[in-house]
Amino acid sequence: MAAKIHGRLGSADLSATTNTSIYSVPSGRKATCSINICNRNASSITVRVAHIAGAIGSLANGDYIEYGSTIPANGSLERTGITMTATHTLMAYASSGSVSVLVHGVEEDV
Secondary structure, eight states: OOOEEEEEEEEEEEOTTOOEEEEEOOTTEEEEEEEEEEEOSSSOEEEEEEEESSOGGGOOGGGEEEEEEEEOTTOEEEEEEEEEETTOEEEEEESSSSEEEEEEEEEEEO
16 A cells, blocks of 8 residues: 655745745655645735646746736635646745745545
8 A cells, every 4th residue: 555645745935036845746756735825925926837747947838827826915825736846846936025835635646
């Protein structure tokens, strides 16, 4: 039977206007996960989320699953059901700091 990890897979407190790797699937593993982005600001922000087939340096326009999406003051955005294979990475970007990102789900052996 495959070894599984359930729950929190990665998190970050984003720096403004910086592509940040939130979670990368280890070799020999696969994952099904959700990403939640929480805007802790008193004003709206815009965010980007990418599912990259590799490391963050491999980012291409076709990797984005959110781009320029607005999160209202003290609001959040969630994407669910993201399936990933070994070495894939979830990346997040925000127009401002004070933004929390959490990836949770199931990671298991291939």
